[in-house]
Amino acid sequence: WRFVKGDPPGHRPSLLYDVRPQDRRASGAGGPAGPNATGNESASSNNPTVVIKAWILPTGNEFIRDASRRFIRPSGNPGADVVYVQPGFDDRAWRQINLPHDWAIEGPFTHKGGGGMGRLPSAGVGWYRKQLILPAQDAGKSIFLDVDGAMSYAAVWLNGRLVGGWPYGYASWRLDLTPYVTPGGTNELAIRLDNPPNSSRWYPGAGIYRNVWLVKTSPVHVGHWGTYLTTPEVSSASATLHLSVTVDNNSGQSVVVTVATQIFPLAASGRPNRNAVARIPLVKVNVPARGTAMAEGTGKLADPKFWGPPPLQRPNRYVAVTTLTAGGRVMDVYETPFGIRTLKFDQNEGFFINGQHIALNGVCDHHDLGALGAALNVRALQRQLEILQEMGCNAIRTSHNPPTPELLELTDRMGLLVMDETFDVWVRRKTPLDFHLIFPDWHKQDLRAHVRRDRNHPSVILWSIGNEVGEQFTGTNGAPLAAELRDIVHGEDPTRPTTTAMNWSRPSDPLPGIVDVIGLNYQGAGIRNIPGRYPAFHEKFPGKLIIGSETASALSSRGEYTFPVTRAASAAVGPNSGEDPTRRQVSAYELYAAAFGSSPDKVFASQEQHPYVGGEFVWTGWDYLGEPTPFDSSRSSYSGIIDLAGFKKDRFYLYQDHWRPDLPMAHIVPHWTWPERLGKVTPVHVFTSGDEGELFLNGRSLGRRRKGPY
Numbered sequence: 172w173r174f175v176k177g178d179p180p181g182h183r184p185s186l187l188y189d190v191r192p193q194d195r196r197a198s199g200a201g202g203p204a205g206p207n208a209t210g211n212e213s214a215s216s217n218n219p220t221v222v223i224k225a226w227i228l229p230t231g232n233e234f235i236r237d238a239s240r241r242f243i244r245p246s247g248n249p250g251a252d253v254v255y256v257q258p259g260f261d262d263r264a265w266r267q268i269n270l271p272h273d274w275a276i277e278g279p280f281t282h283k284g285g286g287g288m289g290r291l292p293s294a295g296v297g298w299y300r301k302q303l304i305l306p307a308q309d310a311g312k313s314i315f316l317d318v319d320g321a322m323s324y325a326a327v328w329l330n331g332r333l334v335g336g337w338p339y340g341y342a343s344w345r346l347d348l349t350p351y352v353t354p355g356g357t358n359e360l361a362i363r364l365d366n367p368p369n370s371s372r373w374y375p376g377a378g379i380y381r382n383v384w385l386v387k388t389s390p391v392h393v394g395h396w397g398t399y400l401t402t403p404e405v406s407s408a409s410a411t412l413h414l415s416v417t418v419d420n421n422s423g424q425s426v427v428v429t430v431a432t433q434i435f436p437l438a439a440s441g442r443p444n445r446n447a448v449a450r451i452p453l454v455k456v457n458v459p460a461r462g463t464a465m466a467e468g469t470g471k472l473a474d475p476k477f478w479g480p481p482p483l484q485r486p487n488r489y490v491a492v493t494t495l496t497a498g499g500r501v502m503d504v505y506e507t508p509f510g511i512r513t514l515k516f517d518q519n520e521g522f523f524i525n526g527q528h529i530a531l532n533g534v535c536d537h538h539d540l541g542a543l544g545a546a547l548n549v550r551a552l553q554r555q556l557e558i559l560q561e562m563g564c565n566a567i568r569t570s571h572n573p574p575t576p577e578l579l580e581l582t583d584r585m586g587l588l589v590m591d592e593t594f595d596v597w598v599r600r601k602t603p604l605d606f607h608l609i610f611p612d613w614h615k616q617d618l619r620a621h622v623r624r625d626r627n628h629p630s631v632i633l634w635s636i637g638n639e640v641g642e643q644f645t646g647t648n649g650a651p652l653a654a655e656l657r658d659i660v661h662g663e664d665p666t667r668p669t670t671t672a673m674n675w676s677r678p679s680d681p682l683p684g685i686v687d688v689i690g691l692n693y694q695g696a697g698i699r700n701i702p703g704r705y706p707a708f709h710e711k712f713p714g715k716l717i718i719g720s721e722t723a724s725a726l727s728s729r730g731e732y733t734f735p736v737t738r739a740a741s742a743a744v745g746p747n748s749g750e751d752p753t754r755r756q757v758s759a760y761e762l763y764a765a766a767f768g769s770s771p772d773k774v775f776a777s778q779e780q781h782p783y784v785g786g787e788f789v790w791t792g793w794d795y796l797g798e799p800t801p802f803d804s805s806r807s808s809y810s811g812i813i814d815l816a817g818f819k820k821d822r823f824y825l826y827q828d829h830w831r832p833d834l835p836m837a838h839i840v841p842h843w844t845w846p847e848r849l850g851k852v853t854p855v856h857v858f859t860s861g862d863e864g865e866l867f868l869n870g871r872s873l874g875r876r877r878k879g880p881y
Contacts, residue, residue: 173300173379175263176274179254184219186250186370188227188324188338191367191604193653194808217832219553223249223326223333224612230335230344231616234396234623235661238547242706250363255298256328258359263302266333272299276544280806283411287602289374289796293322297378299362303329303385307355313388313421314348315395315600316360319576321383322470322545324365326834332575338609339617340375341368341538341572345386345395349421367604372595373537373808374796376545381575390406391497393505394463396623400491400509410475410511414451416466422460429496430454430466436476437488437508441584448472451491477525478510478629479586480565484525486510486586488629500529510583510629516668516688516716518709522785524632526589530778531588531786532830533566534559535721537795538574541807541815545797546576558579558813559792563830568720568788571595571638571672575622589628590670590788592635592719594619597652599641600605618656634660635720639692643682650681657685672720674767678704678711688785690720695784696769696777701705705781719778719787724768726757726801727808729820732841741770744801755802760840760856761822765800765810771825774880789826793817807843821858828860836860 178185226249228242228486230420236239254260275293282290287647294716305314308532316327316334322341326333329351337344350466352358397417404411416430434449451470458464476487488510495502515523521631522529540551552575556567566588569578573593597614600607618636625631642649657669668687674694676682683689688707695717697703708717733751742748742763749763750756757763762770770779778784794811807815824838837859845853855873863877 172268172270173262173274174268174274175265175298176295178296180406182253184221184256186253186326187220187222189608190220190224190327191608213767221249226333226336227326227336229613230337230346231613232621234616241324246276250326250328250333251331255300257331265300268528268794270383271380271546272378273376273380273544273546276546281456284340285808286803287373288371289750291374291796293375293377294366297364297547299379301360302362303690305354305356305358306353309387310354310829310852311390313354313390313392315386315388315403316346316348317384317386318379319383321362321364321379322366322376323370326363328361330505339535339606339613342617342620343573343576344620344639345504351370355464369602370604371800374539374545376539380545381547381686388400389424389502391418391420391428391458391495392492392503393417393495394419395443398491398493398505398507398627400507400627402511405475405511405513408474410471412449412470413493414452414468418456418458418464418466418495420460420517423460425457425459427455427457427498428690430456430468430493431496432468433493434470434472435492439584443490475511478512479525480588481586483527484586486584488583504706507627508865509627512629516785518551518714518716521783529565531566531718531788533568533588533590533786533788534564534792535570535660535788535790536792537570538572538798541794541796546579548761549577552578553581553873554817555793556585556587557865558586560585562812564825565615565787566590566788568592568635570791576624579625580626580629582692583628587630588632589630590633590635591625591631593618594637594640597640597642599636599645601641614656615659618659619663622660626664632667633688634667634669635672635690636660636669636686639672639674643673643676643680650685653682670718670720674698678707683708683712687715689717691717692721693724693767693769695719696774697724697769703777705777705784709781709783710874713857716785717783718785719774720768721790722774722787723771724765724772724790724810725822726765727759727761727807727820727822728756729759729772729818730842731759736760737762741773750801755805757801759821761825767809772821775829828858832860834860837864
């Protein structure tokens with residue numbers, strides 16, 4: 172691939188997905204939603220622009236069920252006069268790069284504005300070009316471009332013609348290149364991204380930061396994310412498998428297609444066993460020309476091996492291999508990995524998988540990989556999950572957006588449970604140019620595509636339709652929108668419940684009544700001086716499970732300790748409470764939290780005092796770029812249990828002793844090299860899975876302490 176930042180010098184008019192509101196805010200800090208969140212500001216633009224929205228919207232038509240509401244592509248070819256899209260343009264002076272790519276992580280850092288977006292140059296325009304040399308035998312095939320994620324407002328040209336695009340930077344999407352390609356020749360692909368400033372509350376990354384795939388199929392093929400496998404009846408003796416297959420026919424003639432599916436066990440490596448263990452009977456469907464048909468079949472699998480989280484269960488998986496044939500020829504072969512498990516969300520006893528009660532010992536994580544930026548690196552992502560599992564973590568919340576597909580491949584293989592989240596904002600904004608600008612036009616497509624992409628993953632147990640959305644504060648106005656999103660999810664996947672993460676909604680508000688599972692951000696342990704609300708929500712919604720969808724937001728810097736040390740179990744961080752303002756560090760005694768948060772110990776107590784709560788998702792598993800509470804002049808968060816480089820903070824051991832009580836361990840805080848504290852009292856804290864501990868100094872016992880309740 173070739174890459175360059177910025178549009179061609181001197182090119183006017185500029186390209187825009189749509190005219191943007193005037194951004195009057197200098198800071199990129201963002202922040203959690205509050206009651207003053209608003210909708211759009213008035214739009215304005217001082218530069219002449221070509222708005223390409225009408226040509227981009229049809230890309231999402233596949234995910235709009237009502238055909239009368241689908242978008243019709245206008246005539247014309249906007250952007251054709253931009254030299255970067257033209258086939259004859261010489262891009263050899265551009266930088267040569269490999270995908271995935273995050274142009275912003277290289278810096279430089281800036282001291283201007285706030286630290287919310289990580290102080291890195293993610294805003295701006297970037298162009299990517301690549302030659303696609305297609306052999307002549309590809310004539311007659313369907314050719315697609317699959318993009319796992321591009322940040323953001325992507326627009327794609329092939330051979331100088333605008334194909335389409337997608338604005339939401341976390342979405343995965345497909346473009347049909349077939350009408351634009353030249354088989355037997357060289358094809359010039361050009362992709363433009365346009366990241367707005369002040370568009371995120373954390374570091375979003377920039378560029379084509381996930382994988383991109385060129386897909387070639389027969390005109391008759393399984394549709395995009397075109398299989399859906401469910402297990403409506405499961406026992407130790409057998410499992411009923413129901414498979415829906417969407418068959419697309421891009422040819423000019425109707426075709427009778429035979430759909431056959433075999434089931435194979437998957438090894439831990441992801442490779443299928445050679446011997447099929449079940450079959451779904453043949454199904455024949457008549458697929459109209461330029462149309463789609465659905466084939467459905469049901470089969471039985473004897474003695475199923477269940478998928479579940481270790482160490483108590485094993486993440487066993489299978490793969491359904493579907494073969495399409497027509498006229499005696501194989502048209503397509505499509506693989507659907509899946510797992511067999513039962514889920515139960517009990518309002519009084521918590522979460523169960525395969526009949527076994529499992530406390531959700533989860534974390535929230537953003538998508539960046541620290542110093543590697545947002546560009547996908549599978550080994551780095553796997554390392555993050557491995558260290559979290561070592562701590563006793565068994566669940567991940569994809570804060571606050573659809574994850575890269577590779578994350579779910581890893582959680583499937585490793586046995587981690589997933590709360591799969593779609594949106595951080597709906598209509599009411601959090602930052603001036605965030606995705607509230609596209610929500611009205613794109614929420615159906617974004618949400619439906621997300622669920623359709625991820626619904627075969629056994630690790631996904633719960634769909635989150637939003638995080639701390641401003642619609643919490645709009646009374647009855649937000650509930651209908653929440654109901655629309657819930658119904659979209661249930662229409663794509665009726666087998667899993669929905670939630671939305673609420674930091675402000677009260678039990679009497681209409682929004683909590685819409686979702687299937689009550690997700691509370693910080694409210695369980697109590698925000699500031701507000702008492703914990705687990706009991707109030709449990710009383711109001713006796714039929715719904717409650718989870719701590721976001722907890723703690725404890726803050727610390729690895730290896731940094733400040734004095735005096737609070738005697739409270741939890742304290743808000745501040746200039747005289749855990750902060751070192753001069754060095755912008757936070758004490759690692761692990762007692763300090765954001766003003767709205769709580770220490771881990773306070774959260775543990777709130778969970779244990781209310782055993783009907785299904786568990787928690789801690790903010791956050793790993794430090795991340797941006798949102799540097801409490802020091803906006805910094806560039807990355809302090810909330811991680813693990814720092815940006817993957818080194819464990821003391822808090823890691825506090826969670827480990829709680830989440831892995833069978834692991835004999837003790838961890839002492841702080842370190843013991845304190846020449847400047849001679850003659851002073853230095854508090855010593857011990858994190859242990861044991862019931863009691865005895866502290867020795869130079870062989871002399873300093874006393875024995877036993878854990879109390881909560």
